[in-house]
Amino acid sequence: MTPEPSADDNGIGQLGDRLFTVVVYADSHVNQAEDRSMSPHLVNRLANARLRYVVNEINSVGPDFVIHLGDLVHPVPVMAIYADAAARFLEQTKLLACPQYLVPGNHDVGDKPIKWGPAGVVCDDHLALWEKYFGRHFYAFDHKGCRFVVVNAQIINSGLRAEGQQRTWLEADLADNRDKRIFLNIHYPPFLTDPDEPEHYDNIGEPGRTWLLGLLERYRVEALFAGHVHNFWYNRFADTQCYILPSTAFVRHDYSEMYRIEPGPEHGRNDAAKLGYFVVDVHQRGHLCHPVRTFGRTLPPDDPAPAVAQRVRRVHPMANRHAAVGFDLRQSWADIVEIPPSGGLDEFARKRVRNDYPLMAFWEMGVRRLRVPLHDLADPRIRARMAELARLGQLFTVFSFEIPEAETRRALEEHSHLVEGWEVGFAWDDLGEICKGIRSIKKATSVPVFLSKLRSKEDLESDGQRYYHVINHGFVATERELVRDVLKGSGRGLVDGFVFRVVHDHSPWRDIHDISNIAAELDTLASVHVRLATASPADTSLDDLKHANRVAEAIVAAETAVGVRAFVDTFADVDRGYFVHSGVVDRRFNPRVGGRVAGHLMAALNRTGEALRPQSISANGDATVIRFSGDSAAYALILPGRALSVAECLELVAAPAGRPVEFVRLDTGEIARAGSASPRRVHADPSAVFSAPILAVAAA
Numbered sequence: 001m002t003p004e005p006s007a008d009d010n011g012i013g014q015l016g017d018r019l020f021t022v023v024v025y026a027d028s029h030v031n032q033a034e035d036r037s038m039s040p041h042l043v044n045r046l047a048n049a050r051l052r053y054v055v056n057e058i059n060s061v062g063p064d065f066v067i068h069l070g071d072l073v074h075p076v077p078v079m080a081i082y083a084d085a086a087a088r089f090l091e092q093t094k095l096l097a098c099p100q101y102l103v104p105g106n107h108d109v110g111d112k113p114i115k116w117g118p119a120g121v122v123c124d125d126h127l128a129l130w131e132k133y134f135g136r137h138f139y140a141f142d143h144k145g146c147r148f149v150v151v152n153a154q155i156i157n158s159g160l161r162a163e164g165q166q167r168t169w170l171e172a173d174l175a176d177n178r179d180k181r182i183f184l185n186i187h188y189p190p191f192l193t194d195p196d197e198p199e200h201y202d203n204i205g206e207p208g209r210t211w212l213l214g215l216l217e218r219y220r221v222e223a224l225f226a227g228h229v230h231n232f233w234y235n236r237f238a239d240t241q242c243y244i245l246p247s248t249a250f251v252r253h254d255y256s257e258m259y260r261i262e263p264g265p266e267h268g269r270n271d272a273a274k275l276g277y278f279v280v281d282v283h284q285r286g287h288l289c290h291p292v293r294t295f296g297r298t299l300p301p302d303d304p305a306p307a308v309a310q311r312v313r314r315v316h317p318m319a320n321r322h323a324a325v326g327f328d329l330r331q332s333w334a335d336i337v338e339i340p341p342s343g344g345l346d347e348f349a350r351k352r353v354r355n356d357y358p359l360m361a362f363w364e365m366g367v368r369r370l371r372v373p374l375h376d377l378a379d380p381r382i383r384a385r386m387a388e389l390a391r392l393g394q395l396f397t398v399f400s401f402e403i404p405e406a407e408t409r410r411a412l413e414e415h416s417h418l419v420e421g422w423e424v425g426f427a428w429d430d431l432g433e434i435c436k437g438i439r440s441i442k443k444a445t446s447v448p449v450f451l452s453k454l455r456s457k458e459d460l461e462s463d464g465q466r467y468y469h470v471i472n473h474g475f476v477a478t479e480r481e482l483v484r485d486v487l488k489g490s491g492r493g494l495v496d497g498f499v500f501r502v503v504h505d506h507s508p509w510r511d512i513h514d515i516s517n518i519a520a521e522l523d524t525l526a527s528v529h530v531r532l533a534t535a536s537p538a539d540t541s542l543d544d545l546k547h548a549n550r551v552a553e554a555i556v557a558a559e560t561a562v563g564v565r566a567f568v569d570t571f572a573d574v575d576r577g578y579f580v581h582s583g584v585v586d587r588r589f590n591p592r593v594g595g596r597v598a599g600h601l602m603a604a605l606n607r608t609g610e611a612l613r614p615q616s617i618s619a620n621g622d623a624t625v626i627r628f629s630g631d632s633a634a635y636a637l638i639l640p641g642r643a644l645s646v647a648e649c650l651e652l653v654a655a656p657a658g659r660p661v662e663f664v665r666l667d668t669g670e671i672a673r674a675g676s677a678s679p680r681r682v683h684a685d686p687s688a689v690f691s692a693p694i695l696a697v698a699a700a
Helices: 042-061 082-093 124-134 161-176 208-218 253-258 357-365 374-378 380-390 406-414 428-442 480-491 508-522 544-560 593-605 646-653
Strands: 018-025 065-068 100-102 139-143 146-150 181-185 223-226 233-237 240-244 276-283 287-293 325-328 336-339 351-354 369-373 395-401 419-426 449-455 497-502 525-531 564-569 613-619 623-629 633-640 661-665 671-674 694-699
Touching: 018 042, 042 082, 042 276, 082 124, 100 146, 124 161, 146 161, 161 208, 208 233, 253 336, 287 357, 325 544, 357 593, 369 374, 369 564, 374 380, 374 395, 374 406, 380 395, 395 449, 406 428, 419 428, 428 449, 428 480, 480 508, 497 508, 508 525, 508 544, 508 564, 508 613, 525 544, 544 564, 544 593, 544 613, 544 623, 544 633, 593 661, 593 694, 623 646, 633 646, 646 661, 646 671, 646 694
Parallel strands: 018 065, 065 100, 146 181, 181 223, 223 240, 325 369, 325 564, 369 395, 395 419, 419 449, 449 497, 497 525, 525 564
Antiparallel strands: 018 276, 139 146, 233 240, 276 287, 336 351, 613 623, 623 633, 633 694, 661 671, 661 694
16 A cells, blocks of 8 residues: 555645556446336436447546446346346447456345345345356456455345355455555445444445455555445545445435435436546556546437547646635535435435535535635534545635634644634724734644634725625725734734635736735735625625636636635525525536636646746626736636637637647637637637637647
8 A cells, every 4th residue: 555645735746647547437227228227217218328428438538447336237137138238238338448347236236135125135146147247246456556356245244155255355365465555346335424324225234344444444445436326425434535436327316315405307316417437547656536527418329439529637636736716615515414214225214424515526626725614623523524635635724703712712723734724804993802812822823824804884885775784804905004004013923814805896817916916015925705796695696607707717816826815705506595696516516617617727727737927817898818828838818708709719819820729618628729820720610609718728
C-alpha cells in the first residue's frame, strides 16, 4: 500500500505521475431484448441503449481496462430469459476497446442469504450459470504494480462451499500481495454510512461484514468499489477509501427521500442526472476518482459507435491549481436521513443514510473551498466528515457572529487544523471587544481570522417607501478607509484579512480586482462573497445563464487577482424562505448550468496550471468579454447575453490573423477549434450556437 496523498501544498504534487486510468461502472441491468424489460418500470426499457452510450463514451476515454461491479443483467437467474440478457450484455460490451473485468451482482447470481430477498437467494446452480456465461466469480489480476481483487459479495454468509473457497483464497491472496497497492471490487457495499449500521437490503450482514472490513484494515486496501445501490456514496474505513457508484440504467428511487423536494421523473427512478460511471486515475501515490454523469443518454442499435466530441478532462479538487473560488454551503451538506420501508426492497426497518450528492458535485466541479457555519465544526459527526474530506483536498472556511460560546470555541481551538479561515461577523461599535476575544483564541491556535462588518439598516439602499428586514455583512470595495482604520487600531498583527461582498448588480471582475488592490495596499488578505441573490428578500433570481456568467466571471477574477479567495453565494438552490435564487446545483443536487460551467472552466484552466494575469473587460449588449493571459496562452472568457454563433465568437475574440483559436463550451466541456486558414475553418458545426459561457484560448 502506497502512502495516501496528503492535502499539504494544496494536494498538488503529492500524487506523482499518473500511471494508468481505469473506468469503473455498475448496474447496467441489460434486458433480454431492445426496448423490452421484465420490470414494470418504464425507464428499465432504456437500459440497453444507455449501456450502448456508456460503452461508446468509455472508448473515447481510452482506459487501460474496465471493471463492471455487477448486475450486468436485469432478469434474475431463475428466469429463462436470463440467457438472452447475458447474450445482449456480451454483444454490447464486445465493442469495448480494452479488457473488461466482471463482478457478479445479485441479479446475476441471486441475492445474499436473506429470507425476504426479492431476487431469489444465491445457490450453486446460479453460480454455475454465471460461470457458463461470464467466467470466474472471484479472482484477482495485476496491472502496473497494483492488485485488483474481485469478490463475490452474494456468497458471503451463505454457507455455500464457494463461500469457504473464496474466504480461504481471499485471505491468502491479500497476504501474498500485501506489498502491492490493492483495489477491491465488489457488488454489495459492506455499509452505506456507518460500519456498525444494521443489516438491510443494501449492505453486507454479519459476520461477513466484520470479516471483510478486518481484511481491508489489516492489508491497508487502498480503495473499495461497490455498486448495487444505484446512488453515490463515499466513506473511509481505516486506510481504505470506499466508493459506491451510481448505475448506468436507473436510480434506486427509494433514496429520493434524501432530497427536500419532490422526486424526479418516474418518482425519482429516472432522475437521469444521477446516472453515470467513474474514471479512476491511478497515480504513483494514491488515486483520484472522477464521477462522469451520462444524464441517461442513449444510442440506437444501428449506430453503436458515433464520434464523441473532445472534451476537457475534469479536475479533482486535490489536483486543482486554480481553486481560488469556492461555494457557500447555506444548506446542510452532510444530512443523515431515514429511508422509510418501501415494500419493494426493504419492509421491516428504516435505513439511516447520508446524502453524499453535494460531495459528488464538489468533485466533478473541482471545488476545494467550502464555507460552512462554525457549528459544523462543533458537531462531532460533521467534524469527522470534514476531516475525511480534508484528506481529499477540501478546504473549509468557518463563520460565526462575534466570539463563540465556550463549547464551540473549544472546537475551533482544538480542530483548527481543519480550518483554512475563520470569518467573524461583528458590529462596528463592538470592534474592540471582538479583537480581545480573537486575541485570546489566538493564544491557543493560529487559525487565520477574517473580520466581516455587520451592515446596519443605514447601509441599505432605500427609497424611503419600503423597509427591507434583512441581515447582511461584509465590507464593500469602497470602504478602504474603514479597513485601514481597523488595521491602524488593534487589528494589525491580529487580523489576517477582511470579508468583502460583491452585490448582485456589481461586476465580480471589477469588484474583486478593486478588493485585491486594497488588500495589496494594506498588506492583508480578502475573502470575497459573490452574491447571486438580489438585494430584496422578496425577489427571486432564477436566471441560469446570468448566474453561470457570474460564476465564470468570479472564477477568472479570483484566479487573476492577488490576495483574494472568493465564495459564490450559494451552492444549492434557495427555493423557499428569503432571497429565493438558484445556485449551481438544484435541490436534488443535480448540476445547473452554473455548476457545469464552473467544473469545465476549472478543468480548462488546469490544462496548463500556469499563473494567470488580468488584462481587460469589455461589454456590449450581446456579450461581456474578459481577457487574461498566462505564459503559454492568451484567454478570452465570453459571457453571452444571448446565443452566439461561432463566427460571432471569433469576431469577439479578435485574435490576430493566422493564429488558431480553441473554444471550450463551458456548459458541455466540448472543444471546438478554428483553423489558421482564411476564411477560418471551424472544426465543429459552423451553424452551432453557444448559449452559455465560452473560453477562447490562443497560443501566446
